[in-house]
Amino acid sequence: MFLAIKEILHNKARYLLVVVTFVLIAYLVFFLTGLATGLARNNRTAIDALPGNYVLMSKYANKNLLSSSLTKQQVDKVANKHTAVLGQVSVVAENTSTDKKVNSNVFGINLTGKLKPTVTSGRMPRNNHEVLADDSVTNEGLHKGDRITLNGSDQKYRIVGFTHDRRFYTVPVFYTTLATFRQLKYGQANVANASIVISTRPFKTIPAKTQQINRATLINNIPGYTAETSTFALMIGSMIGIMLLIIGIFMYILTIQKISMYGVMRAQGIRTRSIIAALFWQILILAVVGVGIGAGLLGITQFILPKKMPFYANPTLFSSIAAALVVMSLVGGLFSLRRIIKVDPLAAIGGGE
Amino acid sequence: MTNLVELTQVTKIYGSGRTAVTALQPTDFVLKAGEFAAIIGPSGSGKTTLLTIIGNLQRPSGGKVIINHQDTTHFTEHQRTDLRFNTFGFILQASNLIPFLTVKDQLALVDRFNHHKQHKMSKSELFDMLGITDLASNYPAALSGGERQRVAIARALYNDPPIVLADEPTASLDTKRALQVVQRLADIAHNTDRGVIMITHDTRLLDPVDTVYEMRDGHLKALPNSSLEKIQETAI
Numbered sequence: 001m002f003l004a005i006k007e008i009l010h011n012k013a014r015y016l017l018v019v020v021t022f023v024l025i026a027y028l029v030f031f032l033t034g035l036a037t038g039l040a041r042n043n044r045t046a047i048d049a050l051p052g053n054y055v056l057m058s059k060y061a062n063k064n065l066l067s068s069s070l071t072k073q074q075v076d077k078v079a080n081k082h083t084a085v086l087g088q089v090s091v092v093a094e095n096t097s098t099d100k101k102v103n104s105n106v107f108g109i110n111l112t113g114k115l116k117p118t119v120t121s122g123r124m125p126r127n128n129h130e131v132l133a134d135d136s137v138t139n140e141g142l143h144k145g146d147r148i149t150l151n152g153s154d155q156k157y158r159i160v161g162f163t164h165d166r167r168f169y170t171v172p173v174f175y176t177t178l179a180t181f182r183q184l185k186y187g188q189a190n191v192a193n194a195s196i197v198i199s200t201r202p203f204k205t206i207p208a209k210t211q212q213i214n215r216a217t218l219i220n221n222i223p224g225y226t227a228e229t230s231t232f233a234l235m236i237g238s239m240i241g242i243m244l245l246i247i248g249i250f251m252y253i254l255t256i257q258k259i260s261m262y263g264v265m266r267a268q269g270i271r272t273r274s275i276i277a278a279l280f281w282q283i284l285i286l287a288v289v290g291v292g293i294g295a296g297l298l299g300i301t302q303f304i305l306p307k308k309m310p311f312y313a314n315p316t317l318f319s320s321i322a323a324a325l326v327v328m329s330l331v332g333g334l335f336s337l338r339r340i341i342k343v344d345p346l347a348a349i350g351g352g353e
Numbered sequence: 354m355t356n357l358v359e360l361t362q363v364t365k366i367y368g369s370g371r372t373a374v375t376a377l378q379p380t381d382f383v384l385k386a387g388e389f390a391a392i393i394g395p396s397g398s399g400k401t402t403l404l405t406i407i408g409n410l411q412r413p414s415g416g417k418v419i420i421n422h423q424d425t426t427h428f429t430e431h432q433r434t435d436l437r438f439n440t441f442g443f444i445l446q447a448s449n450l451i452p453f454l455t456v457k458d459q460l461a462l463v464d465r466f467n468h469h470k471q472h473k474m475s476k477s478e479l480f481d482m483l484g485i486t487d488l489a490s491n492y493p494a495a496l497s498g499g500e501r502q503r504v505a506i507a508r509a510l511y512n513d514p515p516i517v518l519a520d521e522p523t524a525s526l527d528t529k530r531a532l533q534v535v536q537r538l539a540d541i542a543h544n545t546d547r548g549v550i551m552i553t554h555d556t557r558l559l560d561p562v563d564t565v566y567e568m569r570d571g572h573l574k575a576l577p578n579s580s581l582e583k584i585q586e587t588a589i
């Protein structure tokens with residue numbers, strides 16, 4: 001560590017470049033990760049909040065919640081105390097007094113049942129003309145007490161409360177009664193269809209033309225979800241790989257420049273192990289400082305980002321990405337290992353005449 | 354007087370078969386404690402080869418190398434590295450200092466790697482002796498050739514090695530400085546009972562030397578004092 005620090009401090013400009021490289025790559029990776037997490041969460045938080053891991057849906061729906069529709073007979077066959085019925089319909093909510101239109105979902109539920117969301121402000125709806133909204137609608141100009149129309153309905157619905165982190169298919173969710181859902185989806189409140197049934201336990205009977213999937217499958221089949229997350233994963237993975245190459249090559253070049261100095265050190269009886277330790281200490285110091293500054297910059301950026309931006313910093317995920325960056329840069333140091341091991345102390349003395 | 358270095362029939366052959374080059378013919382050599390030996394000879398004659406074999410920087414092709422009463426013939430790389438650290442002080446040609454360490458830190462580095470915690474000379478004592486106390490916070494790049502060489506000597510002696518090996522220690526110095534450096538090496542041998550071996554081209558520097566050897570085409574020959582004077586006269 002002594003050698004590592006002394007060298008960094010003596011060659012500030014050179015090592016500043018390495019740190020700047022670390023900062024930029026770390027910042028980019030963190031930013032992409034935050035964006036990917038935010039976008040993914042935009043698709044799924046309402047599903048993550050479902051109380052059961054098992055989902056019954058129409059077989060034809062291709063595991064896509066948006067297309068599933070179960071009949072009353074199918075629902076009745078599986079209904080028990082572990083299940084709950086959910087109706088989903090995509091809507092446009094409009095505040096007619098301000099002309100604000102917001103793409104959103106309606107989740108029709110039994111207001112006193114298992115799917116009842118946590119109210120963070122206001123109260124639960126008490127009738128078919130009240131809704132509980134995901135609080136992100138405030139960023140879109142809808143507020144508590146506003147009266148909105150859904151899909152241009154004549155009926156107005158009042159926002160009576162908010163819940164938090166309930167978005168599906170990238171847009172916010174309005175919770176209301178199953179009757180309102182049926183009115184919006186089927187044009188009348190007295191059909192008994194629903195979209196899916198959620199259960200905390202595996203379904204014992206699977207009615208005809210339905211299938212059971214789990215929550216993860218449901219999420220992965222949200223249109224565009226898997227394509228989006230795998231694209232981000234590829235980008236982030238590539239950036240970490242590029243990091244390995246850049247740092248590895250950088251340190252390799254610096255090592256080659258120091259070969260004759262290492263020769264002298266070997267001649268003086270300093271062990272190869274100590275020289276290698278100095279290299280990895282150096283990478284560790286540069287990586288931790290660089291990634292740290294990158295994370296700090298991201299922290300600042302987070303305050304500047306517009307609220308509508310789907311950016312989400314997950315501390316656990318960010319810590320593992322930071323650890324991956326540091327580990328990968330240490331792996332990059334392996335490029336230089338062979339050169340250091342091959343250093344010949346003889347080279348220090350005229351190459352052995 | 355104990356023998357610090359004992360070579361018995363040591364040879365070095367580079368390459369093999371028809372391209373083999375004998376750098377060192379079978380050579381016997383002894384260095385006693387308190388002795389200052391010099392090896393002179395034209396370049397390519399094998400003097401550096403001999404020095405590197407003594408310093409355990411490379412293995413001989415044949416013969417026996419005994420350093421400080423240990424037969425190093427079958428030492429592992431690791432043992433040889435530790436032997437170099439503990440037993441030898443190397444003073445090499447110019448610029449064998451680590452560029453990013455101050456004079457003080459060149460020696461502090463030795464502390465870092467001194468796993469055996471053996472006795473060392475105190476830094477201030479060494480710096481005083483070599484007249485580099487005022488340079489302690491300078492980087493090598495800020496020093497003159499002579500100053501650098503004195504720091505290298507301090508670095509070599511800091512571990513209190515019984516044997517000091519100097520390869521052309523005066524190569525980058527003017528005559529006055531060169532004489533000072535050689536006189537210091539002589540003092541080290543005579544006052545502290547170390548063994549010192551110096552390789553040099555410069556026959557003007559041989560006055561303080563106890564034993565002078567001449568290397569020619571891999572043959573090592575001790576020069577009697579009379580022929581030494583002749584060499585010095587022709588050089589002048």
